[in-house]
Amino acid sequence: MSRNSQERVLVTGAAKRIGRVIAIELARRGFDVAIHYNTSRAEAEQVSRECGGAPVFQADLSSVDEIRRLFRKVKEQFGPLHCLVNNAARFTRMDPLEITEADWDFLHNVNLKGTFFCCQEGARHMRQLGGGRIVNISSLGGIRPWAEHPHYCASKAGLIMLTKALAKALAPEITVNSVAPGVISFNDVDMRAQAMIDATPMRRPGRPEEIADAVYFFLTAPTFITGQILAVDGGLSHK
Ligand SMILES: NC(=O)c1ccc[n+]([C@@H]2O[C@H](COP(=O)([O-])OP(=O)(O)OC[C@H]3O[C@@H](n4cnc5c(N)ncnc54)[C@H](OP(=O)(O)O)[C@@H]3O)[C@@H](O)[C@H]2O)c1
Numbered sequence: 363m364s365r366n367s368q369e370r371v372l373v374t375g376a377a378k379r380i381g382r383v384i385a386i387e388l389a390r391r392g393f394d395v396a397i398h399y400n401t402s403r404a405e406a407e408q409v410s411r412e413c414g415g416a417p418v419f420q421a422d423l424s425s426v427d428e429i430r431r432l433f434r435k436v437k438e439q440f441g442p443l444h445c446l447v448n449n450a451a452r453f454t455r456m457d458p459l460e461i462t463e464a465d466w467d468f469l470h471n472v473n474l475k476g477t478f479f480c481c482q483e484g485a486r487h488m489r490q491l492g493g494g495r496i497v498n499i500s501s502l503g504g505i506r507p508w509a510e511h512p513h514y515c516a517s518k519a520g521l522i523m524l525t526k527a528l529a530k531a532l533a534p535e536i537t538v539n540s541v542a543p544g545v546i547s548f549n550d551v552d553m554r555a556q557a558m559i560d561a562t563p564m565r566r567p568g569r570p571e572e573i574a575d576a577v578y579f580f581l582t583a584p585t586f587i588t589g590q591i592l593a594v595d596g597g598l599s600h601k
Contacts, residue, residue: 375450377402383570446484529589544595564596
């Protein structure tokens with residue numbers, strides 16, 4: 363039995379893609395995993411089966427009321443969380459001169475506001491247990507500017523600062539760190555993504571398993587490691 367077998371972790375946006383692989387890898391390595399989804403119910407149930415029957419919870423994370431309902435249900439039906447992986451996010455590409463207030467809110471309500479209130483609720487669970495770990499999935503776009511994604515870049519840069527500020531605020535009981543993925547491909551590489559892959563020193567896209575490895579690192583690392591941002595980007599942030 364793994365040393366993590368008693369540790370409960372909620373992964374948000376875990377029905378598909380990176381979140382799905384994080385959930386499966388954490389379950390495989392002995393965590394007790396709960397799956398969050400918003401609209402992808404069938405996919406979430408499939409991930410649940412792949413995680414040995416992990417509980418599944420639905421919530422729209424753009425609503426603080428729904429976030430509070432989610433964490434209440436998780437506590438009642440799964441138990442208070444030792445760990446939280448904030449993976450769910452929205453991503454849109456827009457001409458900055460065309461972005462409306464609704465477009466801005468659509469993205470920030472999930473990526474920044476939603477993630478903050480998930481951290482708040484998760485930290486309340488963890489305080490009850492005497493400690494815990496939060497990992498926020500940010501992005502290379504929060505480190506380097508992308509011209510067609512200023513609102514996304516701002517949300518992820520905000521999430522990086524949120525990670526650092528919460529690491530101070532929640533110490534010493536709770537660590538807060540962030541994994542910043544570069545290009546992670548799912549057979550959906552368009553011309554823009556290909557240009558980024560070509561510019562990546564490692565000359566390939568990342569795999570979701572590599573993001574899961576970094577998440578696992580922060581969930582099991584010494585607690586002296588907090589407020590850190592780990593770019594998993596093949597070196598692209600340094601070009
Ligand atoms: N893919 C990449 O190359 C890349 C690069 C840099 C950073 N990232 C970051 O890595 C994370 C995962 O990326 P991804 O490409 O796997 O993400 P994704 O497929 O675009 O989104 C992940 C999940 O977020 C959930 N979500 C979106 N809006 C939501 C809402 N209002 N309430 C609750 N859940 C919501 C969706 O759940 P449902 O499907 O259930 O609605 C979706 O399945 C994100 O934080 C992303 O910003 C990804």
